[in-house]
Amino acid sequence: MSALRPGLKLRSFARLPAARTISTTPLRAAQPYFSNEPSGPTVSTAIPGPNNKKAAAELNEVFDVRSLNMLTDYTKSIGNYISDLDGNTLLDVYAQIASIPVGYNNPHLEKVATSPEMITSLINRPALGNFPSAEWANILKTGVLKVAPKGLNQVYTAMAGSDANEIAYKAAFMYRRQLERGGPEADFSEQELESTMVNQQPGSPQLSILSFKSAFHGRLFGSLSTTRSKAIHKLDIPAFDWPQATFPSLKYPLEEHAQENAQEEQRCLQEVERLIKEYHNPVAAVMVEPIQSEGGDNHASPAFFQGLRDITKRTNVLFIVDEVQTGVGATGKFWAHDHWNLDTPPDMVTFSKKAQTAGYYYGNPALRPNKPYRQFNTWMGDPSRALIFRGIIEEIERLGLVENTAATGAYLYAGLERLSKQYPQHFQNLRGKGQGTFIAWDSPKRDEILAKAKSVGVNIGGSGQSAVRLRPMLIFQNHHADILLERLEQVIKML
Amino acid sequence: MSALRPGLKLRSFARLPAARTISTTPLRAAQPYFSNEPSGPTVSTAIPGPNNKKAAAELNEVFDVRSLNMLTDYTKSIGNYISDLDGNTLLDVYAQIASIPVGYNNPHLEKVATSPEMITSLINRPALGNFPSAEWANILKTGVLKVAPKGLNQVYTAMAGSDANEIAYKAAFMYRRQLERGGPEADFSEQELESTMVNQQPGSPQLSILSFKSAFHGRLFGSLSTTRSKAIHKLDIPAFDWPQATFPSLKYPLEEHAQENAQEEQRCLQEVERLIKEYHNPVAAVMVEPIQSEGGDNHASPAFFQGLRDITKRTNVLFIVDEVQTGVGATGKFWAHDHWNLDTPPDMVTFSKKAQTAGYYYGNPALRPNKPYRQFNTWMGDPSRALIFRGIIEEIERLGLVENTAATGAYLYAGLERLSKQYPQHFQNLRGKGQGTFIAWDSPKRDEILAKAKSVGVNIGGSGQSAVRLRPMLIFQNHHADILLERLEQVIKML
Structure with a gap:
C-alpha cells in the first residue's frame, strides 16, 4: 500500500x-x-x-x-x-540546490518515511542534548556515523549547513582558548566571566576563522563572515574582522598548465601561512571547501589541500573542511576530501544538503568542550532527518551509487570534452575531471543557456559569475548523460 | 491501523x-x-x-x-x-525544553505524520526559495499564517529559534541601510560593494541590535551577541559590540510594590532610549522576550512593552519580539505579546519551540529586502515541520487549549500561592499570575528541588540562577496541577 x-x-x-x-x-x-x-x-x-x-x-x-x-x-x-x-x-541536473541524492519519490525513502521510528520522531520531537531517545545512539551509529570520514568517529548534529559550520567554528574557538588557558582543567578567569557578558575580550576574544576568496559557508552572522561569494550575499550585514586568503585560480586544461598551476597553489599556500602568522585577530581555524561551489566551481589539487593540512598542523590551527555541497558521493568518492589522501584527517568535516540533515564530524576528544552546555541548543538537529540520511546511505550502498557517480561522471565528462572542442566559446574551462558528476564550465552566455535549457527540458543551475554547474543526483546514469549532452548541444545551437 | x-x-x-x-x-x-x-x-x-x-x-x-x-x-x-x-x-512539566505543545504521541499529530503530504515532504525535501511545491502557499495559509500575530501577515520560515532570530536581525539591518540609502530603488555604492567583500564598512556596517541583560536569543554568532543569560553560553566565542539595556527587576508580590516597580520600568525605558540615541554602533532594532525565559523567568508589565514600542517608533528603530519560548499558547494567549494591547504591532515576531518549526512574522512589505537572494538559504525551513505545526494549531483550536492553559494556569497559580504562604523560604518571588502556566519562583535550594522532584515522579526544569520554571504542555489540566502541587509539597518536606 x-x-x-x-x-x-x-x-x-x-x-x-x-x-x-x-x-x-x-x-x-x-x-x-x-x-x-x-x-x-x-x-x-x-x-x-x-x-x-x-x-x-x-x-x-x-x-x-x-x-x-x-x-x-x-x-x-x-x-x-x-x-x-x-x-x-x-x-x-540541479537537484534542488545540489541536495537531492537518490531521486524524487525514492521508494526506499518512502519506507523510511512511513516507519514507526519516523512517526515517533516527528510527533515527539526530542531536545537531543537533554532527552534523547534510547534509539538515538543506534540511529547515529547505523546512519550518520557509518559514513564518517576516515579518522573521525564522533558527531555534533545540527539543522543545516550554516549552523553546522558555525558550531564547528565555536568548537574551534573553545579549543583554541582552552589550549591558551592551559588545558581543560584550567578555570575561566573572573575577567573572562565578566567581559563576555558585555561581548568584550578576553571573555569574547577577537579570534578569527580564515576562509578563502569566493568561498561560500552560509549566511548566518558567523558563517557569513567567512562567505566571500557575492556582495549581494553580504551587503548591509555586520561582519567579523576575519581574514581571507586567495583560492588558487587554475588554468584549463590542467595538463597544459601544470607548472603554472602548481606555482599558483604555492603562492596561495604562502599567503595562508603569512595570514595565520600575522593577522591581527589570531586565526583559530582554516575553513575550506574541497571545490568552491557557489563561488563558481573553483578546484584545487590534492597537493594544495595537503599543503593546507601541513600548514595548519605546523601553526597549531584547526583545519575544517566544508563538505556541505561536495559531500555524500557527488564527486565519485563519498567525501570529496577522500581524493586528497591526507596523512592526518581534517579536524572537523561539516555536512548537509544531500545528507538531508547536518552537523560536523570530529575525532579528537579534546574538541568536546570542557564543560556541558557550552555547545548546546534546544533541538540539536532532527532525528526525523537523521533517519532519512540513514535511508539515503542504505540506498547508496545497495546500489553502489558512489561508484556509479564516478563512472557516469567519466562518461559525461568525455561527452562534454567533445562539445567543448566543437563549441569552445560556450564551453570554457571545463572542469571536474575525475570528480564524479561535479562538473562545470564557463560560458559568456551562461544565464541564457540556463533559461533556454528549460525550454528543451533540462533543469540546470549556475554558480559564480559565469559557470554552468552540473549537480545531478547519484542515480544519474549514462542514458541520462546522453540526453543532457544532446539537449545542451540543442541549446548552443539556439544561441 | x-x-x-x-x-x-x-x-x-x-x-x-x-x-x-x-x-x-x-x-x-x-x-x-x-x-x-x-x-x-x-x-x-x-x-x-x-x-x-x-x-x-x-x-x-x-x-x-x-x-x-x-x-x-x-x-x-x-x-x-x-x-x-x-x-x-x-x-x-518541562516538556522537553518547553517545546512539546499537545502531548506525547498525540493521535492527531500521528495522522499528520502519516499523511501523503508529510511523506512527500520528507522524501522530496524542497529548496523553498527556488522550488517550492504547489501546496506551500496553502500549508502556510492554513498553518503558520493562520495564527499570525495581529497586524502581521507574512512569514520567513527558518529551522530553529537561533536562525529565526538571526534572519530577523538581517532583515532589520537591510531595512535600516535601505532607509539611509534613500529607499529600495537606491543602488549600492561601489565602495559598499567592495568593502563588504572584506567584511568592512560601509558595505558591512557596524550597526547593532539592542538586547537586554539576562536575555536569551540563541547561540549562533549573531544571536549569541544578543544573548546575555550566562557566561558559560558565551565564553570564548567572538561577539559583536552591541549594547545591552537593563531588564526591569520587579519585586513580588506585584500588588505590594506597584509604585517601585513602575519606577524601575521607567528607569529601564530611559536607558533603552539613551542607548538608542548614544551607542557608538547605531541600533537597528530592539530585541526582547515577553518573559525572559532562560534568564530566570523575568517579567515586565504591559506598560513597559508599550513604552518600548513607543520609543522604537519615535527613534525609527525596529521592534522585534522573540516569542520562541513564550509563543503558541503557554501564557494563556496564543502570543504572549497579546497581553500588551499594543496600538502598533511589533515589526517582527520570531517563533520556534512549541511551533516545532521556526521563522519570523512581519507585516510591513518594506521588510522584504529590495532584491532577491538577499534573504535566502538552501532549505529555508522544512515543510514537514510546518505540517506538524499546522496539526498542532488544529489541536489547539479543536480542544480550546489556549483557554485551557489560561484556566489551568489560574488554578495552578492559586495552589502555588498557598504553598508559598506555607513554605515562604522555598517559594520566593512567585510569578506568572495571569500568564497561563508560564509560572516560576525562586528557591535557594533550586537544584536539589529539581533532582528530588524526579524521585517523586515529576520532571521539572530550572532557569536563571535560582528559578524553578514550570513549562507544562497546553494539555495540562487541573488534575495534573493537583498532582504537581502535592508532589512539590512532598519534595519541600524532604529538603
Whole structure:
C-alpha cells in the first residue's frame, strides 16, 4: 500500500542484486535505477506556464518568491525528473540546490518515511542534548556515523549547513582558548566571566576563522563572515574582522598548465601561512571547501589541500573542511576530501544538503568542550532527518551509487570534452575531471543557456559569475548523460 | 491501523464536541484530553536507573551526553507523561525544553505524520526559495499564517529559534541601510560593494541590535551577541559590540510594590532610549522576550512593552519580539505579546519551540529586502515541520487549549500561592499570575528541588540562577496541577 496521495503510482525499482554493499563494480549503464522514469523530458508549455504563474502570484502574497525557479509538483516528480504544474517534466541536473541524492519519490525513502521510528520522531520531537531517545545512539551509529570520514568517529548534529559550520567554528574557538588557558582543567578567569557578558575580550576574544576568496559557508552572522561569494550575499550585514586568503585560480586544461598551476597553489599556500602568522585577530581555524561551489566551481589539487593540512598542523590551527555541497558521493568518492589522501584527517568535516540533515564530524576528544552546555541548543538537529540520511546511505550502498557517480561522471565528462572542442566559446574551462558528476564550465552566455535549457527540458543551475554547474543526483546514469549532452548541444545551437 | 511500533497501544482521545473552534469556555477540568494517560507518576528505580545508565554510556561513545537529563522511551510516553528506560513514568512539566505543545504521541499529530503530504515532504525535501511545491502557499495559509500575530501577515520560515532570530536581525539591518540609502530603488555604492567583500564598512556596517541583560536569543554568532543569560553560553566565542539595556527587576508580590516597580520600568525605558540615541554602533532594532525565559523567568508589565514600542517608533528603530519560548499558547494567549494591547504591532515576531518549526512574522512589505537572494538559504525551513505545526494549531483550536492553559494556569497559580504562604523560604518571588502556566519562583535550594522532584515522579526544569520554571504542555489540566502541587509539597518536606 502506497501512503502517497491517490493518483500517484509509485514506480517500482528495477530488480537489482539484493544486499549489495559498497563495491567497485559500477552497475551496467543500461540498467535503470528507476525503471519507470520517463524516457526523456516533456515540455508542453512555455516555462513558466499559466498554472505556475498563477500559483506563484498566490504564494507571493505571503512568501517572498523573487528567487523562485519553478513551482514543483513533487507528487509527479520521479527519479531524475522534476515536474512543474503545467505538465512539463524536466531532466533535473540541479537537484534542488545540489541536495537531492537518490531521486524524487525514492521508494526506499518512502519506507523510511512511513516507519514507526519516523512517526515517533516527528510527533515527539526530542531536545537531543537533554532527552534523547534510547534509539538515538543506534540511529547515529547505523546512519550518520557509518559514513564518517576516515579518522573521525564522533558527531555534533545540527539543522543545516550554516549552523553546522558555525558550531564547528565555536568548537574551534573553545579549543583554541582552552589550549591558551592551559588545558581543560584550567578555570575561566573572573575577567573572562565578566567581559563576555558585555561581548568584550578576553571573555569574547577577537579570534578569527580564515576562509578563502569566493568561498561560500552560509549566511548566518558567523558563517557569513567567512562567505566571500557575492556582495549581494553580504551587503548591509555586520561582519567579523576575519581574514581571507586567495583560492588558487587554475588554468584549463590542467595538463597544459601544470607548472603554472602548481606555482599558483604555492603562492596561495604562502599567503595562508603569512595570514595565520600575522593577522591581527589570531586565526583559530582554516575553513575550506574541497571545490568552491557557489563561488563558481573553483578546484584545487590534492597537493594544495595537503599543503593546507601541513600548514595548519605546523601553526597549531584547526583545519575544517566544508563538505556541505561536495559531500555524500557527488564527486565519485563519498567525501570529496577522500581524493586528497591526507596523512592526518581534517579536524572537523561539516555536512548537509544531500545528507538531508547536518552537523560536523570530529575525532579528537579534546574538541568536546570542557564543560556541558557550552555547545548546546534546544533541538540539536532532527532525528526525523537523521533517519532519512540513514535511508539515503542504505540506498547508496545497495546500489553502489558512489561508484556509479564516478563512472557516469567519466562518461559525461568525455561527452562534454567533445562539445567543448566543437563549441569552445560556450564551453570554457571545463572542469571536474575525475570528480564524479561535479562538473562545470564557463560560458559568456551562461544565464541564457540556463533559461533556454528549460525550454528543451533540462533543469540546470549556475554558480559564480559565469559557470554552468552540473549537480545531478547519484542515480544519474549514462542514458541520462546522453540526453543532457544532446539537449545542451540543442541549446548552443539556439544561441 | 496504528503505524507506531508493535507493543505500543495508542490510547484513544476522550470524545469531545466535534469541530470545536476557538472558544472562551474552557473545558471542564474533569474531562481529560488523553483518556488513557496514567492516573499518576510511577517511579520504580532510582533515577537514572540501570538501563538509563547503560544507554547513556553507549551514546557517550559518539555524542556528548554531559547535558543529558533523561534518556527517554518515546514509544511509552503519553500525553503529559514522559517515560524513561527503567519503567519510570514522570509527570512532565518541562516538556522537553518547553517545546512539546499537545502531548506525547498525540493521535492527531500521528495522522499528520502519516499523511501523503508529510511523506512527500520528507522524501522530496524542497529548496523553498527556488522550488517550492504547489501546496506551500496553502500549508502556510492554513498553518503558520493562520495564527499570525495581529497586524502581521507574512512569514520567513527558518529551522530553529537561533536562525529565526538571526534572519530577523538581517532583515532589520537591510531595512535600516535601505532607509539611509534613500529607499529600495537606491543602488549600492561601489565602495559598499567592495568593502563588504572584506567584511568592512560601509558595505558591512557596524550597526547593532539592542538586547537586554539576562536575555536569551540563541547561540549562533549573531544571536549569541544578543544573548546575555550566562557566561558559560558565551565564553570564548567572538561577539559583536552591541549594547545591552537593563531588564526591569520587579519585586513580588506585584500588588505590594506597584509604585517601585513602575519606577524601575521607567528607569529601564530611559536607558533603552539613551542607548538608542548614544551607542557608538547605531541600533537597528530592539530585541526582547515577553518573559525572559532562560534568564530566570523575568517579567515586565504591559506598560513597559508599550513604552518600548513607543520609543522604537519615535527613534525609527525596529521592534522585534522573540516569542520562541513564550509563543503558541503557554501564557494563556496564543502570543504572549497579546497581553500588551499594543496600538502598533511589533515589526517582527520570531517563533520556534512549541511551533516545532521556526521563522519570523512581519507585516510591513518594506521588510522584504529590495532584491532577491538577499534573504535566502538552501532549505529555508522544512515543510514537514510546518505540517506538524499546522496539526498542532488544529489541536489547539479543536480542544480550546489556549483557554485551557489560561484556566489551568489560574488554578495552578492559586495552589502555588498557598504553598508559598506555607513554605515562604522555598517559594520566593512567585510569578506568572495571569500568564497561563508560564509560572516560576525562586528557591535557594533550586537544584536539589529539581533532582528530588524526579524521585517523586515529576520532571521539572530550572532557569536563571535560582528559578524553578514550570513549562507544562497546553494539555495540562487541573488534575495534573493537583498532582504537581502535592508532589512539590512532598519534595519541600524532604529538603
